[in-house]
Amino acid sequence: MPELPEVETVRRGLEPAMVGARFRAVEQRRADLRFPLPENFAERLTGERVERLERRAKYLMAWLDGDTVLAMHLGMSGRFTVVHSGAPDRPGAIANVPTGDAAHDHIVFHMSNGATVLYNDVRRFGYMDLIESAQLPDHKLFRDLGVEPLGDELSPEFLAHACRAKQTSLKAALLDQRLIAGLGNIYVCEALYRAKLSPRRGADSLATKAGAPTARTQRLVAAVKDVLDDAIEAGGSSLRDYQQADGSLGYFQHSFAVYGRAGLSCARKSCRGRVQRIVQNGRSTFFCASCQR
DNA sequence: CGGCATACCTGCAAGC
DNA sequence: TGCTTGCAGGTATGCC
Numbered sequence: 001m002p003e004l005p006e007v008e009t010v011r012r013g014l015e016p017a018m019v020g021a022r023f024r025a026v027e028q029r030r031a032d033l034r035f036p037l038p039e040n041f042a043e044r045l046t047g048e049r050v051e052r053l054e055r056r057a058k059y060l061m062a063w064l065d066g067d068t069v070l071a072m073h074l075g076m077s078g079r080f081t082v083v084h085s086g087a088p089d090r091p092g093a094i095a096n097v098p099t100g101d102a103a104h105d106h107i108v109f110h111m112s113n114g115a116t117v118l119y120n121d122v123r124r125f126g127y128m129d130l131i132e133s134a135q136l137p138d139h140k141l142f143r144d145l146g147v148e149p150l151g152d153e154l155s156p157e158f159l160a161h162a163c164r165a166k167q168t169s170l171k172a173a174l175l176d177q178r179l180i181a182g183l184g185n186i187y188v189c190e191a192l193y194r195a196k197l198s199p200r201r202g203a204d205s206l207a208t209k210a211g212a213p214t215a216r217t218q219r220l221v222a223a224v225k226d227v228l229d230d231a232i233e234a235g236g237s238s239l240r241d242y243q244q245a246d247g248s249l250g251y252f253q254h255s256f257a258v259y260g261r262a263g264l265s266c267a268r269k270s271c272r273g274r275v276q277r278i279v280q281n282g283r284s285t286f287f288c289a290s291c292q293r
Numbered sequence: 294c295g296g297c298a299t300a301c302c303t304g305c306a307a308g309c
Numbered sequence: 310t311g312c313t314t315g316c317a318g319g320t321a322t323g324c325c
Contacts, residue, residue: 003318034301034320058319076319077303104303123302125319141320168296177320185318259318281297284316300322308314 002074003184009235017115022049027108057181075125083116145181156213166203173203186259193258194223258286
């Protein structure tokens with residue numbers, strides 16, 4: 001499930017277990033996830049202290065003392081679970097319950113503060129690497145990433161300019177990590193719905209008018225930010241409950257306006273349309289053709 | 294180069 | 310019930 005809001009929710013959940021602590025031991029139960037893990041992965045992590053845990057696009061970035069970054073991507077099915085809290089005496093501390101799916105617990109971090117962090121990934125589309133911070137700008141996976149959607153860089157001016165000559169749909173343009181980094185299939189559908197824009201519209205229809213971004217473009221940028229903000233807020237409020245329950249950090253079932261709702265009536269009271277599912281670039285798109293133009 | 298299909302891997306639900 | 314098929318929110322890769 002992880003798109004930007006879920007990754008941000010996981011980041012916040014992992015922070016108390018990892019930041020400030022050292023890797024006391026690291027269990028690496030297989031040689032690869034999506035890619036081979038780096039040579040001596042466990043050995044290189046052991047003894048390192050986590051300075052801070054950041055998010056870039058859909059990546060979690062643990063900055064280590066030695067100027068190295070542990071980059072983690074959850075792929076499609078990656079999950080973190082904190083089994084032992086780093087702060088067991090705190091009210092509402094994380095319960096000590098395993099995931100129940102040990103077969104896919106591929107990586108285990110044993111932290112110096114007593115926290116144990118499991119990385120579970122059924123499909124193994126996830127990814128971890130150790131990158132020297134100086135190499136980060138040139139790293140294959142990071143050098144082409146576009147702007148953070150929640151930052152000031154994503155403005156109507158930016159989006160209009162980035163899309164001005166695009167020969168593809170608005171849907172595909174918003175999913176392109178080289179333009180905006182962190183949106184995935186769900187939130188692109190949801191943002192287009194909020195902005196009342198058809199996913200089939202050409203991306204170049206966001207072009208500026210007389211040098212200024214159109215109202216349509218402003219609406220879309222606002223919708224992108226709003227939908228992500230709302231999902232993060234919902235994730236944050238669910239996180240506390242989730243941690244108390246079983247330590248899972250992740251995602252809970254958000255309620256979506258269009259995603260996964262093919263055949264149901266449009267959520268807009270003023271609209272009598274139905275949500276439909278189409279396929280664009282091999283991915284499902286959900287939208288209401290009557291209010292999304 | 295841009296745009297697109299394909300592949301990676303496993304589990305699950307739907308359909309026959 | 311059991312088997313097959315299609316589908317899944319990720320991105321790297323290669324082809325045109």
